[in-house]
Amino acid sequence: MSEHPLNNFLSLYSDSLKRLALNDSGFVFDPMTGQSFTVNPCGLELLKLMQKQKDVELINHQILAEFDITAEILERDFLEFSEQLRRYLK
């Protein structure tokens, strides 16, 4: 069975994700670059989960338990979100 495409991202960007300062209103600050961001509520939820663990299946499990979303759409949106993060967390 092939590996989930997001596992590679979570492993490579683990440190970068952990360094982000998040607050509950969606403000994100990257102390390494000084760049700040606004993240929407679902993006914030994913960021919080990604800071805690690198296993995509566990993250998915938690999101699916909380949100009205199918696994397929979650995977697609999560992939696109990771593409955004790759760009901003260089």
Next chain:
Amino acid sequence: MTKKLLKTWQKPSITPHQMGTLNKFGRPVSGDYVEKIDGVAVSDLLREYGSPLFVISEKRLRDNIRQMKRAFESRYQPVIHAWSYKTNYLNAVCATLHQEGSWAEVVSAFEYEKARALGVPAERILFNGPHKKRAILERCVTEGARIHIDNLDELYLLDTIAREFDKVTSVTLRLNFDTGYTEDWSRFGFNLGSGAALDAAIRIGNSSHLKLRGLHSHIGTFILDPRAYQVQVEKMCGFMELIEQQTHALIDSIDIGGGFASQNALQGSYLPTEQVVPTMSQYADTICGTLLKMTAQREAQGKPRLKLILESGRAVVDDSEVLISSVVAGKRLPDGRASYVMDAGVNLLFTAFWYNHKVKHTRPLQGIPEETVLYGPLCMNIDIIRQSILLPPLSVGDSLVLSPAGAYNNTQWMQFIEYRPAIVMVHENSLVSVVRRAEKLEDLNGFESLPTHLNGQFKFAE
């Protein structure tokens, strides 16, 4: 056992903060959405007629032409509006405007035939443009349409035809000149400054069968400064006096063409359209005021009061039609921007090449607006309907309303790669009519014929 209430999912997105830079994307598109068009739900329209879909508001179209006529007729009379067919020659649009009293302004044999087929009398048709072959000129002369002469070859041909048919024919001379406010449109008509226009007027004056009765000029398009029209009317009236003195011409109409701007936003324009586009009253004030001043002595001289002819197209129809298009796919671009593939592109919204159309969603959208590119469905790099706009995250199937789309799209659109969709008109009682059905393969193949030896026997490589 109680079931846990799940939270609503929004596509996750993160937007970097940018400080100290000008916002070139304008205000974000949020909050303001279009759920209905003249009382008809957008979702019902898409369900019934498919996406993409052009939707015309009959009420808006009628309101626009009535507002224009009121603006001019309250300042000057008589005023004639001639509907510029090339702007939108859907029969339903033309018929609506003819019901409101507009004449037809056509620029080709096709448009002339379309107007006549619709029931417009020839004497209510103004035939403009640089391309009039003998056959259509003969028809115009015999039927009595008003021809706007564009060049010397046309003048001589028309004179020959009028003599052959022994029909005294009233004509209009198309002029061009520099107003100082607009681009020089010297390719159409006869130039004033060079003397070509006077030569042409004298030549017509020498004809036994041509009578010069009208002057026409069209000084440009999307004209944002009404003073351009002041110069235009002054120059045309000055020329009228000159030729009436030098020839036997007696002018009965001044046709100032079109060019009034619509509420669309030209690309590269930083100010909102509400701030740069003059109102119809401002155009009318300048034009009618100048015309009254320039012709104050005319009636005392025993000459007929001039008809003021307007050929405005864009300002009448543009905001009476929208294009509804749906998201087919979303894609994050390598530079971080959001992008979406829509089911309508420049094949349908041809004016996207020069306008930034208004974009509204059709339901309240959650999420933070971010810079977004809207691509069309064509496998062509140029197929972009908005290069940069702030939009909340969209999902596949979400629809957007692009407007104004009434001018030059249903005439310049292309059957390229995709079928062209249906056009519907919403009437004042909220009933909906299909005024042009969606294309099918049989429509397009119907133009073609396949030589017998090319029919089948294909030898595909393994």
